Amino acid sequence: MLAYLQYWGAMLRHAFTGSRTYLAWLCLLGLGGVAGALSYAKQASEGLIVTNMTDQVSWGAYIANFTFLVGIAAAAVLLVVPTYVYGRKDVKEVVLVGELMAVSAIVMCLMFVIVDLGRPDRLMHMLPGLGRLNFPRSILAWDVVVLSGYLLLNLHIPGYVLYQRYFGRRPSRIYYTPLALLSILWAVSIHTVTAFLYSGLGGRPIWNTAILAPRFLVSAFASGPALLIIVLTIVRRTGAFPVQPSVIEYLRRIISLTLPLNYFLLGCELFSEFYTDSAHALSAEYLYFGLHGHAELAPYIWGGLLLGLSAMGIIWAPRLRSRPRWLMSACAMVVVGVWVEKGMGLIIPGFIPSPAGDLVEYSPSLVETLVSFGIWCTGALVFTAMVKVALAIERGDLRRSGVGPQRLSSWPARPPDGSQVSP
Amino acid sequence: MTRRSVKLKLPVVGGRDRNAERVEACTRAGLERPMDRRGFLSGLATTGVAAAGAATGCGETDWDGFFQKHYKEMSEKDKHDVFARIERRSSQAYGREVRIEDPPAEEGVLFAFCISLSVCNGNRACVHACVQENNQNREPAMQYIKVIELDRGTMNLERGDPYYEGEVPRPGKVYLPMQCNQCDNPPCTKVCPVEATWKEPDGIVVIDYDWCIGCRYCMAACPYEARRFNFASPSVPAADINPNQGYLSNRMRKKGVVEKCHFCLHRTRKGHYPACLEACPTGARKFGNLHDPSSEVAQIIKNKRVFVLKEELNTVPRVYYYFD
Numbered sequence: 001m002l003a004y005l006q007y008w009g010a011m012l013r014h015a016f017t018g019s020r021t022y023l024a025w026l027c028l029l030g031l032g033g034v035a036g037a038l039s040y041a042k043q044a045s046e047g048l049i050v051t052n053m054t055d056q057v058s059w060g061a062y063i064a065n066f067t068f069l070v071g072i073a074a075a076a077v078l079l080v081v082p083t084y085v086y087g088r089k090d091v092k093e094v095v096l097v098g099e100l101m102a103v104s105a106i107v108m109c110l111m112f113v114i115v116d117l118g119r120p121d122r123l124m125h126m127l128p129g130l131g132r133l134n135f136p137r138s139i140l141a142w143d144v145v146v147l148s149g150y151l152l153l154n155l156h157i158p159g160y161v162l163y164q165r166y167f168g169r170r171p172s173r174i175y176y177t178p179l180a181l182l183s184i185l186w187a188v189s190i191h192t193v194t195a196f197l198y199s200g201l202g203g204r205p206i207w208n209t210a211i212l213a214p215r216f217l218v219s220a221f222a223s224g225p226a227l228l229i230i231v232l233t234i235v236r237r238t239g240a241f242p243v244q245p246s247v248i249e250y251l252r253r254i255i256s257l258t259l260p261l262n263y264f265l266l267g268c269e270l271f272s273e274f275y276t277d278s279a280h281a282l283s284a285e286y287l288y289f290g291l292h293g294h295a296e297l298a299p300y301i302w303g304g305l306l307l308g309l310s311a312m313g314i315i316w317a318p319r320l321r322s323r324p325r326w327l328m329s330a331c332a333m334v335v336v337g338v339w340v341e342k343g344m345g346l347i348i349p350g351f352i353p354s355p356a357g358d359l360v361e362y363s364p365s366l367v368e369t370l371v372s373f374g375i376w377c378t379g380a381l382v383f384t385a386m387v388k389v390a391l392a393i394e395r396g397d398l399r400r401s402g403v404g405p406q407r408l409s410s411w412p413a414r415p416p417d418g419s420q421v422s423p
Numbered sequence: 424m425t426r427r428s429v430k431l432k433l434p435v436v437g438g439r440d441r442n443a444e445r446v447e448a449c450t451r452a453g454l455e456r457p458m459d460r461r462g463f464l465s466g467l468a469t470t471g472v473a474a475a476g477a478a479t480g481c482g483e484t485d486w487d488g489f490f491q492k493h494y495k496e497m498s499e500k501d502k503h504d505v506f507a508r509i510e511r512r513s514s515q516a517y518g519r520e521v522r523i524e525d526p527p528a529e530e531g532v533l534f535a536f537c538i539s540l541s542v543c544n545g546n547r548a549c550v551h552a553c554v555q556e557n558n559q560n561r562e563p564a565m566q567y568i569k570v571i572e573l574d575r576g577t578m579n580l581e582r583g584d585p586y587y588e589g590e591v592p593r594p595g596k597v598y599l600p601m602q603c604n605q606c607d608n609p610p611c612t613k614v615c616p617v618e619a620t621w622k623e624p625d626g627i628v629v630i631d632y633d634w635c636i637g638c639r640y641c642m643a644a645c646p647y648e649a650r651r652f653n654f655a656s657p658s659v660p661a662a663d664i665n666p667n668q669g670y671l672s673n674r675m676r677k678k679g680v681v682e683k684c685h686f687c688l689h690r691t692r693k694g695h696y697p698a699c700l701e702a703c704p705t706g707a708r709k710f711g712n713l714h715d716p717s718s719e720v721a722q723i724i725k726n727k728r729v730f731v732l733k734e735e736l737n738t739v740p741r742v743y744y745y746f747d
Binding site: 046047048049051053055056058059113116117118119120121122123125126131132133134137138139140141144197200201202203204279282350351353354355356357358 | 489493496563569571579580581582583585601610613614615616617618619634635636637638639640642643644645646647648650651652653654655656678679680681733736737738
């Protein structure tokens with residue numbers, strides 16, 4: 001017990017020590033989190049009136065961010081599969097980063113859902129025993145189940161491995177490999193269920209489409225690797241861990257497939273909408289071209305598309321993608337492009353025009369923006385701290401005193417001098 | 424039947440409608456407000472004092488409310504205690520004695536509304552009566568019924584105008600009042616993650632306001648835009664409160680929960696008509712028991728050409744529209 005507490009103490013100490021830049025970054029994120037918390041306090045006392053949501057547009061920025069982040073969480077599977085199914089050693093070294101990204105993303109998802117609730121004080125009504133979770137009828141109940149399950153899986157796997165390594169023991173595969181394999185299916189399920197939240201509603205034609213779940217997964221498998229490339233490049237640059245270039249290249253190849261596939265699926269959707277040209281195309285018409293002179297979202301969605309398509313060009317062009325700076329910018333553009341497209345670009349037009357034909361537009365209020373920003377900062381803070389600790393244990397620098405810093409033979413399988421192994 | 428010209432009673436705004444120009448245009452047209460200004464201010468003074476008390480929890484935290492059970496899990500004694508507590512708290516908060524009742528659904532009853540589009544002239548008396556009867560939030564205004572003005576020759580709601588103003592009926596227009604359709608196959612109850620909303624045996628879809636977590640998934644699921652959300656703490660001037668309240672219908676709501684039309688179940692289950700029907704000066708609204716073959720609604724469905732909104736969604740609504 002004492003050893004366990006010391007383990008946590010060592011991790012926390014390590015998480016909050018570091019270079020001046022690192023601490024400044026943490027402070028910045030912390031300030032963002034505080035700004036969000038203060039804004040949320042206002043919302044909690046006055047109600048959702050401080051947001052710009054209405055009876056017509058009853059979901060806004062919170063649910064949009066939630067949807068996007070479920071995708072980021074699911075994308076961890078792209079590191080888990082090559083590690084546990086194909087045994088790729090270069091990916092195995094950084095699989096923890098992916099799993100911790102999933103943890104942070106799910107934590108942010110839960111925060112976004114909670115700030116969206118009108119009565120967060122009644123959250124226990126969802127708990128089995130205390131409440132009445134409407135399972136299996138409500139897809140939202142399914143989402144609660146799969147998201148919490150995914151969180152537990154992704155807390156357990158890196159948690160167990162790091163714990164064993166801290167004490168200088170070899171993690172026993174039986175305790176994490178089966179669960180890692182389970183988490184592959186589970187990752188697909190979280191984003192599928194999140195898509196079913198929307199695609200199961202007959203009254204919102206723009207969401208009521210069977211390819212919403214495939215689109216969600218494909219766009220997640222573009223934005224997730226893009227975010228991972230950014231993170232791993234930073235990890236490499238800071239010297240925290242010698243991430244192998246082959247990992248970056250592997251992730252880039254995935255994006256070069258999933259991003260065009262995403263736009264192909266979007267094209268299929270747009271064809272059905274606009275060629276059919278039924279009354280059900282009105283939401284899409286509003287989104288892309290505006291309706292009756294209301295076109296608040298049009299520049300937003302076109303901007304998102306432009307970012308995504310330009311990124312696709314960079315990722316495809318051998319000359320450009322080989323320059324780290326270009327690749328990083330392209331990845332940032334993919335993340336923002338997908339965030340626009342399946343965040344507010346998907347949620348808001350579902351409500352416009354309203355079922356009774358009303359046309360009420362929406363853009364987030366200051367409070368909504370600050371709360372969302374605060375949640376992103378908190379998520380990034382949690383992620384940064386967790387990754388720093390995990391990589392220190394992984395490198396062998398953070399160990400229980402008395403346990404040698406030398407690498408264990410099987411995890412990760414790399415020469416102790418840190419030189420690179422060709423895959 | 425002659426189509427009387429009736430001056431509009433109030434501007435129609437959604438529960439919370441940010442389409443400022445339109446709402447402002449309605450207000451600027453000099454329409455009568457639901458209450459006169461002085462009445463509103465004096466009401467606000469009472470509620471203001473009371474709300475201050477309620478905000479501090481009257482010096483105690485409402486733990487009983489926090490641990491209150493789901494409606495369906497309450498025993499008769501639980502219900503008795505809960506209703507008594509709600510009565511006490513409502514009178515503390517608003518300075519008015521209220522009575523909470525819970526008339527049960529009757530065996531062999533299936534409620535339905537029939538609305539004649541030939542007769543409805545868009546005067547919105549139903550909207551006004553509904554707000555009064557059901558203690559809906561006055562600031563910001565919330566209304567369960569939305570009357571849509573449509574051009575003759577179309578039933579496309581998207582081409583309709585819920586913000587029409589001036590003398591009604593206007594030539595070449597049809598008026599279609601929309602409210603909760605009390606669907607037999609309700610998409611809203613299916614999606615609720617905590618079973619805070621369900622269909623009763625007499626067909627009315629109800630909400631336990633003390634169980635709703637305010638996720639608004641039901642609002643996204645409803646194809647009739649029937650559901651409203653309490654974005655802020657509701658305020659009703661004490662003088663305007665209807666003290667005859669039902670647990671599952673018109674009792675005072677709280678911030679952060681969803682509500683909607685419930686066919687005035689605190690009235691209709693006791694043999695009275697819904698408030699909107701009683702207020703309607705044209706006789707466009709017919710209400711009754713579908714299972715009773717002699718009832719007006721059963722006769723209308725049998726003999727007239729009726730239709731329901733968005734039939735293709737298979738929600739099986741219990742609000743029928745017809746032409747005479």
